[in-house]
Amino acid sequence: MEAKRKHSENGQRRQYDKSGRTRATILAAALREFSTHGLAGARVDRIAKSAKVNNHALYYHFGNKSALFRAVLENGYDAFRARQAPRDLKNTPPLEGMVEIVSDVFEFVRDTPEHMALVLDVNRNRGAHLTADASERVRAAASPLLRDIEFVLRRGKSLGLFAKHVNPEHLYLTIFAVCNFYFTNAYTVSAVVGRDLLQPGAIRTRKKHIVRFVLDALRP
Amino acid sequence: MEAKRKHSENGQRRQYDKSGRTRATILAAALREFSTHGLAGARVDRIAKSAKVNNHALYYHFGNKSALFRAVLENGYDAFRARQAPRDLKNTPPLEGMVEIVSDVFEFVRDTPEHMALVLDVNRNRGAHLTADASERVRAAASPLLRDIEFVLRRGKSLGLFAKHVNPEHLYLTIFAVCNFYFTNAYTVSAVVGRDLLQPGAIRTRKKHIVRFVLDALRP
Amino acid sequence: MEAKRKHSENGQRRQYDKSGRTRATILAAALREFSTHGLAGARVDRIAKSAKVNNHALYYHFGNKSALFRAVLENGYDAFRARQAPRDLKNTPPLEGMVEIVSDVFEFVRDTPEHMALVLDVNRNRGAHLTADASERVRAAASPLLRDIEFVLRRGKSLGLFAKHVNPEHLYLTIFAVCNFYFTNAYTVSAVVGRDLLQPGAIRTRKKHIVRFVLDALRP
Amino acid sequence: MEAKRKHSENGQRRQYDKSGRTRATILAAALREFSTHGLAGARVDRIAKSAKVNNHALYYHFGNKSALFRAVLENGYDAFRARQAPRDLKNTPPLEGMVEIVSDVFEFVRDTPEHMALVLDVNRNRGAHLTADASERVRAAASPLLRDIEFVLRRGKSLGLFAKHVNPEHLYLTIFAVCNFYFTNAYTVSAVVGRDLLQPGAIRTRKKHIVRFVLDALRP
DNA sequence: AATGAATGAGTTTTCATTCAT
DNA sequence: TATGAATGAAAACTCATTCAT
Numbered sequence: 001m002e003a004k005r006k007h008s009e010n011g012q013r014r015q016y017d018k019s020g021r022t023r024a025t026i027l028a029a030a031l032r033e034f035s036t037h038g039l040a041g042a043r044v045d046r047i048a049k050s051a052k053v054n055n056h057a058l059y060y061h062f063g064n065k066s067a068l069f070r071a072v073l074e075n076g077y078d079a080f081r082a083r084q085a086p087r088d089l090k091n092t093p094p095l096e097g098m099v100e101i102v103s104d105v106f107e108f109v110r111d112t113p114e115h116m117a118l119v120l121d122v123n124r125n126r127g128a129h130l131t132a133d134a135s136e137r138v139r140a141a142a143s144p145l146l147r148d149i150e151f152v153l154r155r156g157k158s159l160g161l162f163a164k165h166v167n168p169e170h171l172y173l174t175i176f177a178v179c180n181f182y183f184t185n186a187y188t189v190s191a192v193v194g195r196d197l198l199q200p201g202a203i204r205t206r207k208k209h210i211v212r213f214v215l216d217a218l219r220p
Numbered sequence: 221m222e223a224k225r226k227h228s229e230n231g232q233r234r235q236y237d238k239s240g241r242t243r244a245t246i247l248a249a250a251l252r253e254f255s256t257h258g259l260a261g262a263r264v265d266r267i268a269k270s271a272k273v274n275n276h277a278l279y280y281h282f283g284n285k286s287a288l289f290r291a292v293l294e295n296g297y298d299a300f301r302a303r304q305a306p307r308d309l310k311n312t313p314p315l316e317g318m319v320e321i322v323s324d325v326f327e328f329v330r331d332t333p334e335h336m337a338l339v340l341d342v343n344r345n346r347g348a349h350l351t352a353d354a355s356e357r358v359r360a361a362a363s364p365l366l367r368d369i370e371f372v373l374r375r376g377k378s379l380g381l382f383a384k385h386v387n388p389e390h391l392y393l394t395i396f397a398v399c400n401f402y403f404t405n406a407y408t409v410s411a412v413v414g415r416d417l418l419q420p421g422a423i424r425t426r427k428k429h430i431v432r433f434v435l436d437a438l439r440p
Numbered sequence: 441m442e443a444k445r446k447h448s449e450n451g452q453r454r455q456y457d458k459s460g461r462t463r464a465t466i467l468a469a470a471l472r473e474f475s476t477h478g479l480a481g482a483r484v485d486r487i488a489k490s491a492k493v494n495n496h497a498l499y500y501h502f503g504n505k506s507a508l509f510r511a512v513l514e515n516g517y518d519a520f521r522a523r524q525a526p527r528d529l530k531n532t533p534p535l536e537g538m539v540e541i542v543s544d545v546f547e548f549v550r551d552t553p554e555h556m557a558l559v560l561d562v563n564r565n566r567g568a569h570l571t572a573d574a575s576e577r578v579r580a581a582a583s584p585l586l587r588d589i590e591f592v593l594r595r596g597k598s599l600g601l602f603a604k605h606v607n608p609e610h611l612y613l614t615i616f617a618v619c620n621f622y623f624t625n626a627y628t629v630s631a632v633v634g635r636d637l638l639q640p641g642a643i644r645t646r647k648k649h650i651v652r653f654v655l656d657a658l659r660p
Numbered sequence: 661m662e663a664k665r666k667h668s669e670n671g672q673r674r675q676y677d678k679s680g681r682t683r684a685t686i687l688a689a690a691l692r693e694f695s696t697h698g699l700a701g702a703r704v705d706r707i708a709k710s711a712k713v714n715n716h717a718l719y720y721h722f723g724n725k726s727a728l729f730r731a732v733l734e735n736g737y738d739a740f741r742a743r744q745a746p747r748d749l750k751n752t753p754p755l756e757g758m759v760e761i762v763s764d765v766f767e768f769v770r771d772t773p774e775h776m777a778l779v780l781d782v783n784r785n786r787g788a789h790l791t792a793d794a795s796e797r798v799r800a801a802a803s804p805l806l807r808d809i810e811f812v813l814r815r816g817k818s819l820g821l822f823a824k825h826v827n828p829e830h831l832y833l834t835i836f837a838v839c840n841f842y843f844t845n846a847y848t849v850s851a852v853v854g855r856d857l858l859q860p861g862a863i864r865t866r867k868k869h870i871v872r873f874v875l876d877a878l879r880p
Numbered sequence: 881a882a883t884g885a886a887t888g889a890g891t892t893t894t895c896a897t898t899c900a901t
Numbered sequence: 902t903a904t905g906a907a908t909g910a911a912a913a914c915t916c917a918t919t920c921a922t
Contacts, residue, residue: 477785
């Protein structure tokens with residue numbers, strides 16, 4: 001990602017910061033654009049305008065449109081990983097640990113719907129936008145969480161709190177599914193149920209439902 | 221555009237069929253194109269070529285690209301509704317009924333990934349492609365399923381088979397979520413877990429997991 | 441013009457009339473369309489729709505778009521000629537005769553702005569739409585009027601009512617100019633003078649001005 | 661689009677000039693195209709080719725085809741206004757002043773047939789291309805001339821040189837009419853009179869006729 | 881690094897005309 | 902003759918990218 005960061009020397013500090021700020025502004029604008037329109041539907045000029053920079057800046061900093069897409073995507077995965085506070089699960093009761101994990105996933109998904117939209121775009125194109133490097137980041141981002149789930153699940157099982165048959169990978173998938181679907185399909189599902197799912201109250205209720213649902217399912 | 225053309229007179233039967241066939245061919249080609257590329261990324265010429273018609277035919281029959289998108293989308297919802305075999309839930313034990321419901325959703329989602337991709341595109345644009353008419357179809361398509369879930373859930377609760385606190389709308393959402401996410405995010409999740417989720421065996425296993433997971437969660 | 445009028449026999453009277461009516465309807469619709477949009481800007485489908493016939497009828501009856509334009513144009517010239525009531529100028533005093541001529545031109549131009557618009561289109565294209573046949577009709581349509589002007593002018597001069605130096609061709613041109621310009625430029629001139637020139641009252645006033653202006657100019 | 665781009669800093673002078681030159685080239689080419697074919701019949705690619713620019717340049721500088729049309733039109737009105745040499749009518753005898761005015765109108769119309777053709781196109785579409793801004797320019801362009809006519813007419817009347825009843829607005833219209841019609845209808849009228857009205861000699865003769873005709877009409 | 885302008889290929893849409901019935 | 906559908910060429914407009922300054 002940080003491909004071309006020349007100018008790290010002291011004398012050029014100011015410029016470096018400015019450059020970094022420009023990059024960040026572009027990334028933010030690009031995230032908005034890509035998340036609503038996808039890679040194909042996104043418009044370079046719209047991103048530039050929204051970031052209040054000349055469109056040439058995008059090329060200078062990122063090379064081209066799809067490289068920018070990848071940068072945004074990788075940035076999102078990095079943010080996900082960074083957000084994984086190192087949990088002290090060893091000193092937490094499994095039930096509490098599981099609640100914490102589910103809540104974290106829910107909150108991440110709730111707070112970064114744009115990133116999730118990007119991920120969907122990648123999937124829609126069967127990974128065509130995904131470089132080997134990005135694939136690596138996906139794994140790196142997800143691994144800690146997957147390991148946490150495994151850890152808590154194992155401890156919970158051994159304490160007789162969770163059913164023996166539950167598979168951690170499936171659980172991981174299921175937790176992500178119930179959290180993510182709610183946001184990525186909010187508009188059409190709102191049409192089905194006849195009320196706005198993105199109202200704060202509705203979101204809180206959904207979160208409680210999910211946490212309880214997962215824990216209920218895990219009962220031995 | 222796109223008005224229902226009925227030619228009840230005999231002499232025009234053949235022509236009607238031809239027109240209807242052209243429309244159907246275009247709809248099918250458009251579904252493929254829109255599902256892989258989204259509305260923005262789809263190419264009208266690609267659709268025309270794939271449908272083996274002159275590209276003007278799309279305009280003649282559907283008006284323009286986004287009207288065609290809507291036609292495809294509504295067609296998909298109609299197909300979903302049509303697929304809802306009239307279930308004889310009154311004579312089915314609640315547990316079996318629930319298994320049947322979850323299985324049906326899973327199979328629908330598995331068999332119509334193109335339609336689900338379209339739905340995601342709609343959501344990504346915050347419902348921008350969704351006309352009032354389409355909204356109505358969404359509701360119409362979902363209603364029978366929602367009613368079935370309510371019915372089975374109520375009966376199961378009264379027989380002491382399901383926990384009292386479960387809300388049918390949330391359950392509907394959850395079932396759809398666990399089924400749908402698996403397919404819409406197969407590519408990136410495969411990267412995380414290190415194996416191809418779309419292998420037939422993996423799909424079967426996932427289905428079993430989901431059915432069991434839902435039933436486990438519903439236990440009183 | 442009346443190129444393909446087969447079916448003149450008695451037994452097919454009804455059909456002939458229907459065909460004639462269709463032609464007339466198309467011509468009227470085409471006149472509206474061509475006069476507002478010109479040959480290039482006119483749309484065949486718009487004409488067909490406005491005439492409430494299938495667009496193929498235009499081709500059947502007139503061949504193609506520019507042939508239809510010519511038919512409309514020639515029709516207009518024929519109407520102009522037909523309108524020239526055989527004036528009994530020999531028994532009319534020259535001043536009255538001149539008033540009558542100017543009034544007739546004004547009224548023709550006022551009543552057939554669509555035809556005049558067509559003529560402008562022809563001029564804009566430097567006669568590109570004009571066949572030899574049409575040229576002939578132009579002359580045929582204009583000749584009687586030109587002759588009348590010559591006649592009245594000559595008599596008026598010999599009676600000492602009109603200035604000797606006035607040239608009949610120039611007078612013809614001038615009369616047409618002052619009448620026609622008012623209608624063909626009504627919108628922009630309305631913008632200049634700040635009121636709507638096409639109000640009935642404004643038109644009447646303009647006519648009076650023109651008649652007086654011409655007679656004043658002709659004084660010896 | 662089309663906003664006035666002023667780069668007051670020195671360093672961008674050259675660039676500004678280049679842009680301005682491109683705009684001017686496009687405007688000139690567009691004037692040619694629009695005047696011969698009208699808005700509807702004009703071809704964007706032909707304009708671009710004739711201006712020797714990429715066709716995107718039209719969109720970059722003017723937005724779209726009809727915005728370009730408006731720009732050309734407004735440009736023409738501005739040129740008309742700019743052409744109005746500040747006449748020293750106060751020190752000119754009214755008869756001479758009137759001759760000068762009529763001659764100026766004739767020469768303007770003779771020299772800018774393209775602009776006049778555009779104006780006709782506007783009128784043909786019942787002012788549809790006329791924005792509020794363009795309307796303002798029309799008025800601004802015409803006002804000085806109208807004021808001059810009023811001034812000369814008033815002075816001439818008070819000196820007993822012109823008839824009292826003549827209305828300045830009508831006179832304005834009449835002058836424009838007799839000058840303009842000759843050029844906008846040259847082709848068809850040539851067909852009527854059987855000689856080419858656009859020959860230099862014919863034009864000179866026509867001018868003399870018009871000047872005399874107007875002055876004759878104004879006699880008390 | 882930043883800016884306005886330019887490029888060239890592509891994409892949607894339009895349109896006169898023709899075909900089949 | 903009348904109709905709906907089809908055709909193929911062209912037209913307007915878009916867009917990622919690059920150039921010159």
